[in-house]
Amino acid sequence: MKGVPEALRNLRGETAYIDDLPEPRDLLHAAVQLSEGARGKILSIDPSRALALDPAVRVVTAHDVPGENQIGSAVPDEPLLPEGEWEYWGQPLVLCLAPTRQLAREAARLVTIVSETLRPVLDPREAAGQDAFVMPSRTQSMGNPGAAFAAAAFTAEGRVESGGQEHLYLETQGAYAERRDGDRVFVISSTQGTTIVQRAIARVLGLPQSGVEVEARRLGGGFGGKEDQATPWACLAALGAWVSGKPVKLYLDRATDMRATGKRHPYSTDFRIAADKDGRITAFEADYYQNSGSSCDLSPAIMSRTLFHAAGAYRIPNLRVTGRMCRTNLPSFTAFRGFGAPQGYFVIEAALDAISNRMGFDPVELRRRNLLSEGDVTHYGMPLKEVRAIEAFDRVLEKTGWKALRADIEAFNASHPLEKRGAAIIPNCFGVSFTKLPMNRGGALVHVHADGSVLVSTGAVEMGQQVSRKIARIAAKSLGVPLELIRVERTSSLTVANTVPTAASTGCDINGAAARVACLEIRDRLLAHAATLRASGPGLLSLEEGRLLEGSADTSMTWKQLVTSADESRVDLSAHGYWSTPGLFYDMKTERGSPFAYHVYGAALVEVRLDCLCGRVKVERATIVHDAGTSIDPVVDLCQVEGAFAQGLGWALLEELRFGADGRPMSDNLSTYKVPDVHFLPARLDIEFLSETGSPASVLNSKAIGEPPLIYGIAGYFALLEAIRAARGDRIESWDLPLVPEKVLGLLAGTGRVLGQKDLQ
Amino acid sequence: MRITLKVNGGTYTREVEGHRTLLRFLREDLGFTGTKEGCGAGECGACTVIMDGKTVNSCMVLALEADGANVETIEGEASAGKLSVIQEAFDRHHAVQCGYCTGGMIMSVRDLLHRNPKPSVEEIKEGIEGNFCRCTGYQQIIEAVLDASGQLGEGPGQVREGRLEHA
Numbered sequence: 001m002k003g004v005p006e007a008l009r010n011l012r013g014e015t016a017y018i019d020d021l022p023e024p025r026d027l028l029h030a031a032v033q034l035s036e037g038a039r040g041k042i043l044s045i046d047p048s049r050a051l052a053l054d055p056a057v058r059v060v061t062a063h064d065v066p067g068e069n070q071i072g073s074a075v076p077d078e079p080l081l082p083e084g085e086w087e088y089w090g091q092p093l094v095l096c097l098a099p100t101r102q103l104a105r106e107a108a109r110l111v112t113i114v115s116e117t118l119r120p121v122l123d124p125r126e127a128a129g130q131d132a133f134v135m136p137s138r139t140q141s142m143g144n145p146g147a148a149f150a151a152a153a154f155t156a157e158g159r160v161e162s163g164g165q166e167h168l169y170l171e172t173q174g175a176y177a178e179r180r181d182g183d184r185v186f187v188i189s190s191t192q193g194t195t196i197v198q199r200a201i202a203r204v205l206g207l208p209q210s211g212v213e214v215e216a217r218r219l220g221g222g223f224g225g226k227e228d229q230a231t232p233w234a235c236l237a238a239l240g241a242w243v244s245g246k247p248v249k250l251y252l253d254r255a256t257d258m259r260a261t262g263k264r265h266p267y268s269t270d271f272r273i274a275a276d277k278d279g280r281i282t283a284f285e286a287d288y289y290q291n292s293g294s295s296c297d298l299s300p301a302i303m304s305r306t307l308f309h310a311a312g313a314y315r316i317p318n319l320r321v322t323g324r325m326c327r328t329n330l331p332s333f334t335a336f337r338g339f340g341a342p343q344g345y346f347v348i349e350a351a352l353d354a355i356s357n358r359m360g361f362d363p364v365e366l367r368r369r370n371l372l373s374e375g376d377v378t379h380y381g382m383p384l385k386e387v388r389a390i391e392a393f394d395r396v397l398e399k400t401g402w403k404a405l406r407a408d409i410e411a412f413n414a415s416h417p418l419e420k421r422g423a424a425i426i427p428n429c430f431g432v433s434f435t436k437l438p439m440n441r442g443g444a445l446v447h448v449h450a451d452g453s454v455l456v457s458t459g460a461v462e463m464g465q466q467v468s469r470k471i472a473r474i475a476a477k478s479l480g481v482p483l484e485l486i487r488v489e490r491t492s493s494l495t496v497a498n499t500v501p502t503a504a505s506t507g508c509d510i511n512g513a514a515a516r517v518a519c520l521e522i523r524d525r526l527l528a529h530a531a532t533l534r535a536s537g538p539g540l541l542s543l544e545e546g547r548l549l550e551g552s553a554d555t556s557m558t559w560k561q562l563v564t565s566a567d568e569s570r571v572d573l574s575a576h577g578y579w580s581t582p583g584l585f586y587d588m589k590t591e592r593g594s595p596f597a598y599h600v601y602g603a604a605l606v607e608v609r610l611d612c613l614c615g616r617v618k619v620e621r622a623t624i625v626h627d628a629g630t631s632i633d634p635v636v637d638l639c640q641v642e643g644a645f646a647q648g649l650g651w652a653l654l655e656e657l658r659f660g661a662d663g664r665p666m667s668d669n670l671s672t673y674k675v676p677d678v679h680f681l682p683a684r685l686d687i688e689f690l691s692e693t694g695s696p697a698s699v700l701n702s703k704a705i706g707e708p709p710l711i712y713g714i715a716g717y718f719a720l721l722e723a724i725r726a727a728r729g730d731r732i733e734s735w736d737l738p739l740v741p742e743k744v745l746g747l748l749a750g751t752g753r754v755l756g757q758k759d760l761q
Numbered sequence: 762m763r764i765t766l767k768v769n770g771g772t773y774t775r776e777v778e779g780h781r782t783l784l785r786f787l788r789e790d791l792g793f794t795g796t797k798e799g800c801g802a803g804e805c806g807a808c809t810v811i812m813d814g815k816t817v818n819s820c821m822v823l824a825l826e827a828d829g830a831n832v833e834t835i836e837g838e839a840s841a842g843k844l845s846v847i848q849e850a851f852d853r854h855h856a857v858q859c860g861y862c863t864g865g866m867i868m869s870v871r872d873l874l875h876r877n878p879k880p881s882v883e884e885i886k887e888g889i890e891g892n893f894c895r896c897t898g899y900q901q902i903i904e905a906v907l908d909a910s911g912q913l914g915e916g917p918g919q920v921r922e923g924r925l926e927h928a
């Protein structure tokens with residue numbers, strides 16, 4: 001970590017997140033009043049009680065928006081502040097400004113809003129019944145599923161539910177804004193995408209994008225929750241600064257954040273699966289009902305990833321999958337690490353679970369038998385290269401001594417009536433690239449200073465995933481200098497424009513590649529200059545660790561001497577790098593193409609122990625074998641696997657997002673929403689990376705790491721299901737995630753009835 | 762009301778309102794912003810500080826209650842610019858991702874190691890169970906504590922069996 005001062009500053013408590021920045025004397029704090037009721041109509045807004053609090057209080061409503069009162073990027077269905085109807089419980093209705101945070105919050109509470117409540121729709125299937133979609137539905141297919149089902153030796157079908165998931169980034173949403181020179185704004189936002197915020201503010205304030213400067217410093221976590229959903233808060237702060245002329249800070253308290261912002265999409269899915277007598281899957285069909293929430297947001301892109309991952313890591317020759325994006329009166333569900341893939345994965349794994357029951361076939365063997373292998377073509381027509389699904393799966397079998405482990409678990413279960421163990425293995429095949437093709441680009445600006453120090457700016461936002469550390473390594477390697485010389489700057493619209501959000505695990509792939517392009521350009525200029533100095537061919541010269549080499553011999557020239565000399569000879573030491581991921585294409589009409597740069601493979605075993613009396617579950621161990629390509633930074637990648645797995649396991653077994661029957665958010669703090677604590681994670685966590693082979697189409701042959709390992713958490717679900725089955729002595733089927741202790745007890749009680757989303761309504 | 766307290770060795774006297782939390786007081790009145798608010802409800806531990814030798818969630822303590830107290834925050838952890846043993850171990854084991862939990866986490870670890878210089882893994886878990894971390898999955902934090910307490914064998918870089926060798 002040396003050479004990356006940010007990390008050390010963090011350890012000392014010196015990192016300045018937005019809320020830590022020194023406050024200007026005339027700062028106004030902002031606060032919002034949230035809607036009470038899942039759907040309603042504003043009849044009147046009376047600010048008088050708020051204004052009576054203090055002469056400095058200001059109440060800002062939709063009428064104060066100078067530009068367009070709209071922040072929906074794909075579909076214009078998200079007013080910044082609603083003028084008439086609101087669409088979910090917790091939607092911000094008015095903004096209040098005041099000199100202290102407390103006064104602003106008090107003022108927001110005191111604004112009187114007279115309203116009328118309307119009947120909400122909360123269930124995605126009900127919404128589908130009313131044709132309430134955020135986008136038309138979408139189908140991908142291959143082969144002839146109808147014929148395959150008719151000819152199948154075995155078929156199974158079922159319904160799968162998966163719940164929402166709160167991001168719980170530890171730093172809540174927030175932004176700081178200033179109006180400058182009368183006609184432009186400066187904003188610091190806790191966002192994963194500076195351009196998204198810049199574009200929305202320009203729209204809301206009626207400014208050109210060039211008049212909106214947006215900066216993102218290190219975020220206290222994002223996980224997708226700050227991809228599109230940092231935007232309203234940044235826009236509100238900018239609006240406040242615009243109308244008041246004063247600097248404005250808007251920071252949400254936890255309950256406001258959890259009520260007002262979107263989370264992972266809940267899905268409800270019907271599936272059908274068929275297999276031949278040898279246990280080969282011949283057909284699969286699924287109808288996904290995505291609960292998209294109150295607005296379109298990123299729902300179509302998320303559904304796109306669900307469809308692309310419908311077959312998981314399996315070869316399925318006949319397939320038809322349809323995604324419906326259902327508009328409901330819940331917060332607009334949004335990006336969350338995995339971005340629709342985990343939901344798709346859970347369904348296909350449930351389907352394999354179902355068919356293995358029907359056949360009486362060992363689920364591990366069934367999964368293994370159907371894994372993808374080299375040359376297979378996905379249902380969207382992409383031939384797969386360097387497929388490592390079987391290799392990873394077999395390595396997990398080997399590492400865990402699966403046969404012996406299974407026998408051990410069976411023996412344990414036979415002799416322990418009140419305690420049961422269960423284990424499951426889940427494979428992984430995760431496509432990397434934004435599913436929205438034009439987003440697959442990165443930008444960087446690199447300055448080499450005359451003293452040899454290097455400043456790198458890119459579109460990537462640092463939120464703890466250590467993308468700056470990886471980019472620093474890429475820059476050092478590309479220039480041939482020691483890591484200590486590289487400094488990675490915060491993300492700003494001044495240095496890199498037209499960025500894409502740091503998301504889809506691509507932050508390092510695309511921005512690192514752009515930084516490499518810029519660094520190589522500067523390096524080449526420097527080598528050309530060195531060639532004139534040494535009367536040598538530039539092809540013979542190279543830079544390594546800050547030394548100039550000729551062939552393999554060290555010249556006496558250092559990096560610093562070369563840079564100083566080049567600067568004096570008027571060589572440009574700055575470059576802008578741009579990267580657009582090559583080889584991607586997709587035809588939305590035929591649903592065929594090559595939407596991913598490459599796939600990430602892996603497999604994981606999770607073992608749990610169940611206390612049958614109280615439903616308590618202990619995750620005993622996890623063994624993960626993962627494909628990180630040629631890792632740029634193995635420690636960073638290891639930590640990403642651990643963190644993603646923890647979130648996946650939380651999603652599968654613990655984190656239950658609840659809404660009341662009236663759409664009221666019931667999970668609004670850590671006391672009402674359980675997240676993994678230090679006791680939840682397995683005592684034995686063994687992570688191994690597959691050996692480096694091949695050359696994935698990514699920067700320095702590395703592979704994206706942020707999201708793919710989240711999938712392994714799903715193994716926890718099926719491991720627990722096996723333990724429950726051992727307790728019941730049957731093969732009960734229930735695919736209703738998260739499998740929290742209440743549901744476990746329901747299953748153990750033999751009722752077969754599981755409390756799910758629907759019971760809450 | 763006027764209170765006087767020590768923070769990281771310095772003495773501060775300030776007027777505070779009765780409802781002001783120690784967290785807000787430290788952050789806004791004294792500028793010790795290394796202590797974070799994660800939940801404001803005593804649930805996450807991001808605001809952990811040591812008060813008179815015991816860890817407290819500073820969002821649940823009134824500034825008034827700290828009158829006369831000796832408070833230690835993350836800013837006091839390094840001395841004269843040198844990272845403490847715990848901070849160095851956190852650095853080595855990459856126990857920091859977004860960093861928002863880190864200040865509070867290190868305060869809890871400091872308290873733990875003060876009470877129990879060689880904690881077992883179970884005792885480490887108990888020591889930090891009030892500190893929520895969304896990013897790391899806790900593994901690296903546990904290893905950092907084992908390392909900081911000299912339980913990872915000879916020198917840095919040693920890790921438990923079956924784990925990737927740390928750089």
Ligand code: FES
Nearest residue numbers: 799800801806820
């Ligand atoms: S902010 Fe004090 S415990 Fe969360």
Ligand code: FES
Nearest residue numbers: 859862894895896
């Ligand atoms: S490092 Fe992000 S919450 Fe712990």
